[in-house]
Amino acid sequence: MSSPPQTSSARPRASLVASLPHCLIASFFPLLLTACGPSASERAASSARTAYFAGDYRSAAAELRPFAKLTDENFALNNARLGLTYLADNRLDDAEAALLNSYEVINAVGVNAGGRSLGAVLVDEKIRVWKGEPFERAMVNFYLGLIYTLRADHNNARAAYENALFKLRDFDDASDNARKDELESNFALATIMLGRSWQRLGRDDLAAASFARAAQLNPRLAHLADPELHRRSNVLLVVDYGYGPRRNTDFDGSILAFFPTPSQAGPLPTPRLLVNGQPYDLRGAAAPPTDLLALAQDRKWQSIDTIRATKSVIGTGLIGAGAIMGVKGVNETGSRQRTDLAVAASLLAAGLILKATSQADIREWGILPRTTYILPLNLPPGSHNLTIDMGNGTQQSLLGLPAFELPNERTFYIRMQRFSAGPITFTTIPSPAP
Amino acid sequence: MNTENADHFSSKPVHDESPPGLSICVHMRSLWLQRISLCLCVSVLFTAAGCASAVSTGQSASLSGDDLRRITDDMAMKLAGDPDVRAAISAEGALPIVVLPVENRMTGEILPRGPAMAYTARVRTLLAQKAPTDFTWIVNRDEFNALRARELSGVDLGPSPDAIQPRYALHARFQTLTNDTRDARSIYYLCVYELTDITNRKSLWTGSYELKKAVVKGFLD
Numbered sequence: 001m002s003s004p005p006q007t008s009s010a011r012p013r014a015s016l017v018a019s020l021p022h023c024l025i026a027s028f029f030p031l032l033l034t035a036c037g038p039s040a041s042e043r044a045a046s047s048a049r050t051a052y053f054a055g056d057y058r059s060a061a062a063e064l065r066p067f068a069k070l071t072d073e074n075f076a077l078n079n080a081r082l083g084l085t086y087l088a089d090n091r092l093d094d095a096e097a098a099l100l101n102s103y104e105v106i107n108a109v110g111v112n113a114g115g116r117s118l119g120a121v122l123v124d125e126k127i128r129v130w131k132g133e134p135f136e137r138a139m140v141n142f143y144l145g146l147i148y149t150l151r152a153d154h155n156n157a158r159a160a161y162e163n164a165l166f167k168l169r170d171f172d173d174a175s176d177n178a179r180k181d182e183l184e185s186n187f188a189l190a191t192i193m194l195g196r197s198w199q200r201l202g203r204d205d206l207a208a209a210s211f212a213r214a215a216q217l218n219p220r221l222a223h224l225a226d227p228e229l230h231r232r233s234n235v236l237l238v239v240d241y242g243y244g245p246r247r248n249t250d251f252d253g254s255i256l257a258f259f260p261t262p263s264q265a266g267p268l269p270t271p272r273l274l275v276n277g278q279p280y281d282l283r284g285a286a287a288p289p290t291d292l293l294a295l296a297q298d299r300k301w302q303s304i305d306t307i308r309a310t311k312s313v314i315g316t317g318l319i320g321a322g323a324i325m326g327v328k329g330v331n332e333t334g335s336r337q338r339t340d341l342a343v344a345a346s347l348l349a350a351g352l353i354l355k356a357t358s359q360a361d362i363r364e365w366g367i368l369p370r371t372t373y374i375l376p377l378n379l380p381p382g383s384h385n386l387t388i389d390m391g392n393g394t395q396q397s398l399l400g401l402p403a404f405e406l407p408n409e410r411t412f413y414i415r416m417q418r419f420s421a422g423p424i425t426f427t428t429i430p431s432p433a434p
Numbered sequence: 435m436n437t438e439n440a441d442h443f444s445s446k447p448v449h450d451e452s453p454p455g456l457s458i459c460v461h462m463r464s465l466w467l468q469r470i471s472l473c474l475c476v477s478v479l480f481t482a483a484g485c486a487s488a489v490s491t492g493q494s495a496s497l498s499g500d501d502l503r504r505i506t507d508d509m510a511m512k513l514a515g516d517p518d519v520r521a522a523i524s525a526e527g528a529l530p531i532v533v534l535p536v537e538n539r540m541t542g543e544i545l546p547r548g549p550a551m552a553y554t555a556r557v558r559t560l561l562a563q564k565a566p567t568d569f570t571w572i573v574n575r576d577e578f579n580a581l582r583a584r585e586l587s588g589v590d591l592g593p594s595p596d597a598i599q600p601r602y603a604l605h606a607r608f609q610t611l612t613n614d615t616r617d618a619r620s621i622y623y624l625c626v627y628e629l630t631d632i633t634n635r636k637s638l639w640t641g642s643y644e645l646k647k648a649v650v651k652g653f654l655d
Contacts, residue, residue, distance in 0.1 A: 107496060109651050117652075
């Protein structure tokens with residue numbers, strides 16, 4: 001039997017079928033790029049996180065250090081991780097250097113201009129330079145401020161706390177005052193530390209304004225925001241506690257969410273303090289001035305979220321249409337079958353590409369605490385043994401903590417670790433802060 | 435599979451039966467599709483791999499190295515040419531000056547110790563080069579001891595702070611008006627330099643430099 005006559009319109013279709021493999025090869029490049037397993041940087045970060053929460057800060061820093069030097073899209077992220085690790089290890093110069101690296105990228109604009117923005121939208125969101133959510137940006141600035149507070153460099157500390165509050169306002173339009181208040185009420189941490197810095201700089205008027213603002217935003221902090229409490233304190237404990245928000249994806253990987261929510265994690269504990277074996281009355285000062293789990297529920301990148309979700313929905317539609325076309329093609333014969341199968345394959349490929357490139361960016365700092373307690377103490381000059389007890393089995397002992405006569409004061413940063421209760425020993429009494 | 439289809443699949447290639455013009459047309463189309471595929475691959479690879487580093491692009495409203503040069507050049511020139519300073523040099527000889535770091539009074543702008551020192555140290559360096567006989571530069575006691583502890587070779591520390599008492603202090607104060615919103619960050623800087631007589635706290639010379647910097651936040655900022 002002779003072959004059926006070929007119509008002129010069927011021939012271009014046939015050529016389309018012939019060229020289909022090329023299109024598919026081109027289409028699979030994005031898939032290859034996006035469907036890779038965890039990178040060396042991500043594996044190191046995961047390993048560092050484990051070491052960090054075990055209290056092994058040296059190992060954590062050793063894991064992170066090589067990647068923090070790479071000026072790639074994770075530069076700010078890896079330096080934020082490294083800086084916080086150094087801070088927990090009391091290596092202030094190294095912590096400052098790492099956090100300043102992160103600070104500079106976060107403060108710059110246009111680092112994602114051009115190829116990175118296009119790549120983040122079209123190919124993979126992880127191509128963009130990580131600058132963090134507003135709460136992560138605020139925390140980079142807060143920790144820089146804390147380093148300067150630890151060094152009694154109150155001018156730079158003040159500047160960093162101010163910038164932390166600026167970063168938090170990146171969330172929404174500046175004209176929305178109610179929203180700003182809501183956000184700042186969850187981050188009174190920086191406002192209180194700002195007030196303390198102003199107080200140390202001799203600007204009691206500005207200190208009073210900051211403390212009043214903190215108490216107004218969160219009335220539970222009224223005692224902690226009492227200027228007199230800070231004026232009389234010669235020791236300040238800044239205590240990080242708990243596990244910060246983690247990024248996770250919902251649905252088909254295109255919807256990003258932070259977990260757990262504050263209600264899932266439960267209420268924050270109130271720390272108890274023992275000084276030389278005796279309970280120290282913290283009164284209301286032990287109230288948590290921030291809850292990062294609550295702050296994380298407000299996110300900034302709504303525009304790219306929408307693009308990602310749209311791509312995912314269109315991808316699902318194309319896959320569905322491709323499946324229908326494929327079923328139709330299977331039930332047909334001849335050139336019509338080939339054409340329909342080719343169209344089905346194209347639709348499926350396009351749908352898969354869109355699905356593969358609509359995966360959310362889940363890079364995260366990973367070692368942030370849930371909250372940071374600020375405990376202003378007034379201790380007699382000399383060495384003291386302290387125990388911070390969270391009431392849930394998490395304790396930290398501090399041996400030989402030095403206290404000086406006012407106006408000399410000292411600030412100490414402690415990272416509470418469930419599996420590493422210390423003790424932290426202060427073998428030498430540092431000289432008083434100027 | 436029916437016979438008709440089998441025959442159809444076993445028949446000669448389509449382009450063999452076609453008129454020469456159509457065959458060329460189909461061949462050209464195939465070539466174009468191959469080229470488009472290649473372009474797609476290359477563009478995807480460029481998008482993924484051709485991105486600049488995190489620190490090589492981007493702009494900031496913070497003070498930069500260029501600002502450091504401009505500010506210190508201007509201040510050194512103004513200080514050296516100031517009539518009161520010239521009169522003091524004529525009356526007292528080389529002025530013994532200690533250099534202090536910048537006092538950061540900026541809103542939301544960190545000025546770490548290194549840059550804070552650089553903004554006054556460069557004025558010292560410029561004046562030491564241009565007018566070596568007019569000023570005697572005395573390193574701050576802490577800096578002097580730190581440098582001496584490091585035993586740096588080739589670094590002229592100048593006279594010991596214990597050997598010579600500075601009479602003047604060169605210091606600076608940086609202040610800003612900062613406006614940071616979701617869409618932009620703009621900073622107006624006022625950098626005030628002062629040469630103060632330590633003995634009576636009188637200001638011998640004051641100079642200021644003003645600049646404004648602004649950046650607009652973009653899509654992924």
